[in-house]
Amino acid sequence: MHEQPMPSEAAAGTLKATVGTKLATSAMRWAGKADHLGGIPRALVIASVGALAKMFTSFLNSTHVHNAETLQRLVHCRSPDRPLITVSNHMSTLDDPLMWGFKGFPTMNAKLARWVLAAEDICFKNAIYSYLFRLGKCIPITRGGGIYQDNMNEALDVLINGGWVQLHTFPEGKICQESVPIRRLKWGTASLIARAPVTPLVLPIVHCGFEKELQQNNS
Template identity: 25%
Template sequence: MRPEEQPEAPSGPWRAASAFTMGAVGLLCKGFLTGLSRVETHGMEGFLKLLDEREHVAGRERGLITVSNHISVMDDPILWGILPLSYLFTPDNLRWGLGSYDLCFTNKGLSTFFSFGQVLPTHRSVHSQFGGLFQPTVTQAIRLLSRGPFLHEHDAPEKASMALKSPDMIDPFSNGHLTFSTNGHDTFPAPSAYLSRRHAWVHIFPEGMIHQSEDRIMRYFKWGVSRLILESEPMPDVVPIFVEGFDHIMHETRTFPRFIPRPFKKVSVTFGDKLDGEDVFGDLRARWKQMRANEEKKGGRLEVGVLNEALKYSEEAVALRTECTRRVRQAVLDVRRQRGYPEDDPKNSLAATWLREGAGREGRQEDGSITKET
């Protein structure tokens, strides 16, 4: 694409529909929290100051990652109902999330709604052969956090052994060419192709599934968050968040009507301080950049978010992701400790610890906690 054809933003109608969707959902969540719940927040002033600093896209210098524990199917979007009203109708300064493909993108209606709602279609490995750490949606998230725009896609699966139903989601008010595929068959808008989305805000639940326990114990964190931190350019801001009480709004043991959130519950959202990225992750990013530079010398330049086999699976790459993910989890644990919870058992940070779930990944576990795929 020639520079003069490079779009600043999606079409006007698309932006209006997105603002309406984000705002309407935000209003519903805010109404539920303020009118039918007891809400307390901690540290939100600092977070709102950070959002204010990011209000104008042209002035942003880096992306923003928020990361939290995951305790109910409604954590997102209800969580963002705590934001002041003035923030709810500005999609360019609101979060992008990762939503389960097999739940949120099963037909064109749902795909349209969640695309307007700034949710990226994400395959889960337990449900799809296209899931995992290196799927194209993770590339989109990395590029949203980076400067961009990124106009060319080279990360769709080269060969798809089965054809899935395609939502064929494009911007009907433009020429629709700025798209990407999650599996080689479907079509979704590529948000990282627009200047207005550079250095965006991405929220992630690294546990990858709901985990409800009385002691607010967290599962191990999956490595996707490490890719966002190691590969985005420049280093994004990272804000850890710890949430409580949303599990009472949508507890996994709830009976009929299951789809209705339970009112009159107490919820709490605690924002940690923005992490000093260079202090917390600088050494890991330096090692990653050196690895990447060495691989590019061998095989040529790699686009942002695109990896060769060595950068995916080598021992050093795995070690970097493991350590990066451990540090992210520790940052959320630090916020958890502020809320008066005891120190976490180090074994909880290990995937091997949770293998005891075996085939019964969902439902009540031996320790009394409840897990659910989301």
């Protein structure tokens, strides 16, 4: 009989940190429900962030949007059972939600607001962040966790429910502030399209300018 080696302190510390993060994010799924506390916390968070996005995009900067009516029509008027996926390039951590602050878009409407995939290690690093981002209709994604991770199934549930929600994704998988053609897209978005029982409408969005507001290293 051989005695199993004990994990090192460093490994144990990593294990604790990983387990803690998983518990924090998975336990917060209830906060993303539309009926959580009557929907009041979600409405407050989305209205507040939406107001900041409106101020930043529509009043503090000059914003030009081409073909905005297509996005507006899909958000407001598509069939209740038809899910919508919007995909875009990723220029900075400010892209979402500031990109929705253009004139005429219902940025502060909690019912119409997009769902968005958010990096777990950035947006869900503790219970407070997890709760606020959950209220903001964010779904934690573990980078490198694969297209069949549990939280991708949560994103799929959003598409299955369809209705007045949209799922916004950054299929490049990382921030890129270089003036180069869009890189190879990750498989996650395609997997959601393929697995959804009702084929989603897909609207590509290309934006520029946010990289000038927040300079950062690509990550």
